Amino acid sequence: MLFAESIARSFGGLDVLQGVSFTVGKGERVGLVGPNGAGKTTLLRLIAGEDEADEGRAGFSGKSHEGRGGELGYLKQESGVESDNTLFAEMWTAFPEARRIELRLAEVADALVAGDGDVDALIGEQAALFEEFDRLDGYRIESRIARVLDGLGFSVPDRKKHCGAFSGGWQMRIALAKVLVRRPANILLDEPTNHLDKAARDWLAEDLSDYNGALLIVTHDGEFLDAVANRILELREGAVELYHGNYSEYQRVKAAKLQQLDKAAGRQESQLRKQERFIERFRAKNTKATAVKSRQKALDRIERIKRPSKESEVHIGLQAQGRTENDVLVLEGIGHAYPLRAGDPDGQTDHVVLVDVNLHVERGQKIVLVGPNGSGKSTLLKIATGHIQPTEGSVRWAELARCGYYDQHQDEALDPDKTPLEELRTAAPTARDERLRTVLGQFLFRGDDVFQRIRSLSGGERSRVALARLTVQPTNVLVLDEPTNHLDHTTRRKLIEVLAKYDGTIICAAHDPGILEQVATHVYEISDGECHELIDQRRDRPSKQSLGRK
DSSP: OEEEEEEEEEETTEEEEEEEEEEEOTTOEEEEEOOTTSSHHHHHHHHHTSSOOSEEEEEEOOOOTTSOSOSEEEEOTTOOOOOSSBHHHHHHTTOHHHHHHHHHHHHHHHHHHHTOSOHHHHHHHHHHHHHHHHHTTGGGHHHHHHHHHHHTTOOTGGGGSBGGGSOHHHHHHHHHHHHHHHOOSEEEEESTTTTOOHHHHHHHHHHHHTOOSEEEEEOSOHHHHHHHOSEEEEEETTEEEEEESOHHHHHHHHHHHHHHHHHHHHHHHHHHHHHHHHHHHHTTOGGGHHHHHHHHHHHHHOOOOOOOOOOOOOOOOOOOOSOOOSEEEEEEEEEEEEEOOTTOGGGOSEEEEEEEEEEEEETTOEEEEEOOTTSSHHHHHHHHTTSSOOSEEEEEEOTTOOEEEEOSOHHHHSOTTSOHHHHHHHHOTTSOHHHHHHHHHHTTOOGGGGGSOGGGSOHHHHHHHHHHHHHTSOOSEEEEESTTTTOOHHHHHHHHHHHHHOSSEEEEEOOOHHHHHHTOSEEEEEETTEEEEEOBTTTTBOOGGGGGOO
């Protein structure tokens, strides 16, 4: 069971959580939703014991429903694995007790073969170890590991690769796999789908739908929640409200509830105005003094129904500044490889990501790159923007191109010790603070919010800072790497609308169906190091079928 009891948590005088209470029991799969910065990640950290509440308590209890696996599995945002292990060996670290028994069994077997020690004692210990290993279901661990790795898209050769050889998106999958193979009694997942392609998202949804423990998921992926969640917990303005059903049912019930509340508030306001008019009309008449006094007392005792507040929306002022030449970007013969660690399989010394990639981008095109994690999409964008140099090939930009770059890994792109205002000062050093604060206000950073350290912001808030940086730079070309990751539903929708209307050139790596359907004019798939355009022959436009491809 996962629980929170009267939790309160504040940061720098800002009350993030106020009297939050709920439980998630066995068999309950709860989606935790709310706007960026509402405190969702903070709440998960409190439950996991990685943060301490100012008031109340939060935590977890219970043994695994399968009698093994430990009490809690926790996937953090932007999780990675710092390990020299191979992928398969790293999966075994999720089962330390079973691994210890397996190693001891090998030692006992060697001792028996060598005839060392008390044979009877060794045989007795071996029998006890076998029994304990069986209780832990140790004989099925390797098949469980293989099933999860396969479901998340890892190949059989990948199992022998060192964890450090995988890209950031695959690193997150490794961390996720370690949670899933254990099948603990309680699971916390913070944005688990951010770096998953459609095939992996679909498999994860199916796997979690069969999970019978207590599950709490933070995600902005409504389709994923529809497939997995049987409860929705909304966190807003420091408080939570529980809805039964999946995400679509939550949206329907909430919309109906807000509509009813708005109508009730309207009816009450009408009645109150009527009473106020009576009081004002007859206040000076002695014959009506008693009635006026009585109505005033009744009016003072009435609890006002508060109209539902309209959700704050960001204003993304992205506009192209000036025109480029027709040939905006030409990539010719791009190849790139990353050095592998010693001891990697097949005796390879380099991991080849891109091979002879050619891409010609013309003014006004909105090119979207798709492909599995680790296929080289981010690498190609970093090569195009000069953040890394290719192993071979050339990059040629138009002379009048003004490029704005959005990195999907905001922990690397933003200085954690700076504030949002300082980040915008760096991006636009000649702009006055008044203008920069106005821009930050459009991205919902108001008042003292602009002085918070980047390290204290949520993933969605950091993404908003990065987007705000783009808007204060004069650009006519946008290079974007998974720009909708971490954004809440409202901000994601607004960004897609703005990108669709952007009167410049866009080169974007994305898994988001909305970007492919509403923004892309051309879709290219990167796979096996090569880059090919995907065409829908019926309409001579990028194929929406590419959404389902790896």
